[in-house]
Every structure is written in C-alpha cells, then in structure tokens.
Amino acid sequence: MEDGVIVRIDGVSAPTATDRKRAAIVEAATRRFLRQGYDATRIDQIAADAAASKQTVYNQFGDKEALFRQVVLGATATAEAFAAALPASFDDVPDAAVPDALRALARRYLATTAAPQVLALRRLVVGEATRFPKLAATYHERAPALVMAAFAELFARLGARGVLRVPDPAEAAQHFAFLVVGPAIDRGMLLVDVEAPGPATVRRTADRAVEVFLAGYRR
Structure with a gap:
C-alpha cells in the first residue's frame, strides 16, 4: 500500500x-x-x-x-448520530415501558454528557467563543441544540401517542435535559478536575430526574 x-x-x-x-x-x-x-x-x-x-x-x-x-466540529459526530436516531427510538416501545425507556435514555445521556473529555471540550469552546464566535455557534447548532431538538421531537411523538401530556415539546425537552445533566454541566464547566460520575451515581441521578419529569408530564 x-x-x-x-x-x-x-x-x-x-x-x-x-x-x-x-x-x-x-x-x-x-x-x-x-x-x-x-x-x-x-x-x-x-x-x-x-x-x-x-x-x-x-x-x-x-x-x-x-x-x-x-477538533471542535469533529467532536459533534456523536451528538449528530444520537440526535438522528433518537425520535424514532421509542416508536416500538410499548406505552407501559416508556418510563423505563426514559430512564435508560437519561442514564445514557448523563454518562455521555458528564464524561470529562466532553466537558473539557465544552469549556474549551466557551473559552474561545469570543475569538471564534462562528465556530462556537456552529458547535452549538450541531451538538447541544441538535440534541435538544431531537428530545423535542421525541416528546412530541410521545404526546401524540397519549403517553405523555406535552403542550410544548421544546419546553419539555429543556426540562428533561436540564433535570438530567444540568448539575453535571455546572460542575464540569467550573471544576477542571471533576471526575466522571460512577454507574451508581448515573443511575440514581438519571432515575430521579425522570421521576420528577414524569410527575409533570405523565398523563
């Protein structure tokens, strides 16, 4: 060769x-x-x-x-693949199994978002946003905003099925996302040496977030 x-x-x-x-x-x-x-x-x-x-x-x-x-935009491939597959991923999930599927989704989302390298990249992009504003905007469009739009589409579908009560899918997406990853992102943006949460922490945090989310959105 x-x-x-x-x-x-x-x-x-x-x-x-x-x-x-x-x-x-x-x-x-x-x-x-x-x-x-x-x-x-x-x-x-x-x-x-x-x-x-x-x-x-x-x-x-x-x-x-x-x-x-x-480096920055190449890292969005994972988010793009996740977002592309997400809305239809619940189509074959029985209504009664949706809460368990949401817990599994929340655990995956938290484990990925709270990974030290993912948080380090986010800190890097934020730190250089003034120097490279278009790059920061493109990163946001291809990663966080894209995932949020995929969550909104998922919840719109679940609302149409009657599984959840979703008057505003975009707002539901924000509530779900920030319940699951908000504290981890806050820590990760300021604490440089923060470690990835262990499996038990991911499970407990994600499951509690879904419990709170369902309290507001379950029919």
Missing part, C-alpha cells in the same frame, strides 16, 4: 497511511487543545505528539485555526 492510495478489501475502503496520519494529528491536537487551550498549543507540539513533521500538519490542515475547527 502506498501513501494516498485507497486499498479495497472485500469492497470496503481501508484507511491509507495519509488517513492514519491525519487521524493521529487530530488526536494529538485534541489532547493538546483540551489540556493547554488554544493560545498555549503550538503546531510543533502537535506534530511531535503525532510523530509527524510540522509541514505535514500544515499540508493536511493549513493552519492552527483550521485544525482547531476540525
């Missing part, structure tokens, strides 16, 4: 050496930006961490700002 040549195995494109080097640079840049911030991170540091030359980094991304954009 030669650099830049795509090899197909059983009809599937295998990553090239260029793909692997690009991924290594993004991974190294992510670690540096999250640990040091934008200003303190230098291209030569990223290159050394990725076992690449500075010229390779520049050839792949152009400059530090473009690489920073790649």
Whole structure:
C-alpha cells in the first residue's frame, strides 16, 4: 500500500497511511487543545505528539485555526448520530415501558454528557467563543441544540401517542435535559478536575430526574 492510495478489501475502503496520519494529528491536537487551550498549543507540539513533521500538519490542515475547527466540529459526530436516531427510538416501545425507556435514555445521556473529555471540550469552546464566535455557534447548532431538538421531537411523538401530556415539546425537552445533566454541566464547566460520575451515581441521578419529569408530564 502506498501513501494516498485507497486499498479495497472485500469492497470496503481501508484507511491509507495519509488517513492514519491525519487521524493521529487530530488526536494529538485534541489532547493538546483540551489540556493547554488554544493560545498555549503550538503546531510543533502537535506534530511531535503525532510523530509527524510540522509541514505535514500544515499540508493536511493549513493552519492552527483550521485544525482547531476540525477538533471542535469533529467532536459533534456523536451528538449528530444520537440526535438522528433518537425520535424514532421509542416508536416500538410499548406505552407501559416508556418510563423505563426514559430512564435508560437519561442514564445514557448523563454518562455521555458528564464524561470529562466532553466537558473539557465544552469549556474549551466557551473559552474561545469570543475569538471564534462562528465556530462556537456552529458547535452549538450541531451538538447541544441538535440534541435538544431531537428530545423535542421525541416528546412530541410521545404526546401524540397519549403517553405523555406535552403542550410544548421544546419546553419539555429543556426540562428533561436540564433535570438530567444540568448539575453535571455546572460542575464540569467550573471544576477542571471533576471526575466522571460512577454507574451508581448515573443511575440514581438519571432515575430521579425522570421521576420528577414524569410527575409533570405523565398523563
């Protein structure tokens, strides 16, 4: 296999050496930006961490700002996939099982949102929002706002089924989200060394949040 040549195995494109080097640079840049911030991170540091030359980094991304954009917006893929699948994920859930499904959803949402790297990225984006306002707005659109819209669509569907009483799906989405992750985000935005909540904490916090949510929205 030669650099830049795509090899197909059983009809599937295998990553090239260029793909692997690009991924290594993004991974190294992510670690540096999250640990040091934008200003303190230098291209030569990223290159050394990725076992690449500075010229390779520049050839792949152009400059530090473009690489920073790649790190920030590349991290939205998980939120985008979650949001795309969410509204229809309850379609086959029996009405009686919806509370259990909401608890499972809340646990997953909390565990993901309260992960230290996710909180560190959010702190980074907020910290650089004045310098890169369009980037911050795009991140918000592709991650938090997109997930909130998916919650709203889910609750609209559950309201239409008569499982929940949902006069305002967007408001219901906000209530659900902030009950589940609000305290974790508050801590994570200010406490740099906050640890990820353990399984027992996730279960207790998420289940209690769903209990409060259902008290207001169950028919």
